[in-house]
Amino acid sequence: MASLLLFLCSEVMAAADHSRQLLELRAKMSDQQGDIVSQQKTLNAIQDLLKKDELALASSSKKLRELQSDLKQNKATEAKLVTEQSNLEAKLKDQSLQLSKYLRAAYIAGDAEAIKLLLKGQDLDQMERNITYYQYLGEARVSAIKLLQQNHQDLLKNKKALDSQRQKLQKLVVQQQSVQNSNKAQQEQRMLTLKEMNKALENDQLQVKKLLADEQSLQLQINQIIEEQQVQSTSTQVSEFPLVGLASLKGKLNPPTKGKVLHSYGSNSQGSNTWKGIVFDAHPGQDVLSIADGKVVFSNWMRGYGLVIAIDHGKEYMSMYGYNQSLQHNVGDFVRAGDLIAKAGNSGGQQTNSLYFQMRYKGKTENPKRWLKP
DSSP: OHHHHHHHHHHHHHHHHHHHHHHHHHHHHHHHTTOHHHHHHHHHHHHHHHHHHHHHHHHHHHHHHHHHHHHHHHHHHHHHHHHHHHHHHHHHHHHHHHHHHHHHHHHHHTTOOHHHHHHTTOOHHHHHHHHHHHHHHHHHHHHHHHHHHHHHHHHHHHHHHHHHHHHHHHHHHHHHHHHHHHHHHHHHHHHHHHHHHHHHTTSHHHHHHHHHHHHHHHHHHHHHHHHHHHHTTTOHHHHHSOOOOSGGGTTTBOOSSOSOEEEOTTOBOSTTOBOSSEEEEOOTTOEEEOSSSEEEEEEEEETTTEEEEEEEEETTEEEEEEEEEEEOOOTTOEEOTTOEEEEEBOTTTOSSOEEEEEEEETTEEEOGGGTBOO
16 A cells, blocks of 8 residues: 555646646746747657656556456456356365265175174185175275365365455455556656647648658668668578568458548648558557567657657568557567557647557658558
8 A cells, every 4th residue: 555655646646747847838828928939949849748748558458458458367366266266166065965975875784894804604605795795895985085085175175266266356456456547647648748848839830840850760760770781681580480571462451450541642741742651440458469570660759740650571571650658569579461560649749549550661661551561
């Protein structure tokens, strides 16, 4: 509880600091009175705040999904233990009944010994049969007692495991509630930051400058990735996981997520800007899948595109996925076609939940429509 209170206090302090920064930025915006250069500086500061908010939100969202998965798994384990307990109790009941039958049979027979049978002068064949019967009865009785004891011990172990499992579940529920509260607070912080960014972007000229700056930032990141790929092209890992490019897969690739296309490649974006990729409509947390085998070469927040994951498919082919809620892989991971790589969202300052998908060849954008299945 102490650690939970400390966590919540830190969240409150962080929220207060966040509000103070927003107030300072708002004051600067009022003083600038339409100065584009000054507004750009303010917008950059807001972008930094947005990055901080969305990275924190992505972390808590991922933690929340992990806790939900753990809860589901623990509940399944609990159900299994309850079933095992019922089976053990049924076995104990049957074995107790069987043992009582053996004891009753021994009592009726008088628990005769071989020497008594001999003194009675019984026929030797009959006596041998009786001795064999008594031996069997004795062995069955001992075996039944041992089995009864073992199952009784198993039942006690099962009850302890069940108690332990229920305690774990209770802890997970408390953790989940804490993360949910944190997640909600971070969402509210992000909305405040986004509101301030939209105020700063009321000037059309500034919006165009922002889009150009975002595209420039993306191109710089892509250039850096390409340089790093060239340095690592002789890596032994690549030979173990050969990347053969996408040339033979034109028109055969599955889309990275389900949903209608909101913006097509080459369509108008803002001013003279055009979309350099496709924007798919998506629900929050919707699965984003890799279009083909590849190696993760970027997995981080990027200005204008939010949480982005980029995959090198070899032969200078690359795919990029932006606006995500969270990322499922780190740089250096190898993925197969259809692997889960991200969860769709609205990071990067987007108003709606969607997925930004881009394809590149030799550093230049390609129309994804030519590569995806119709």
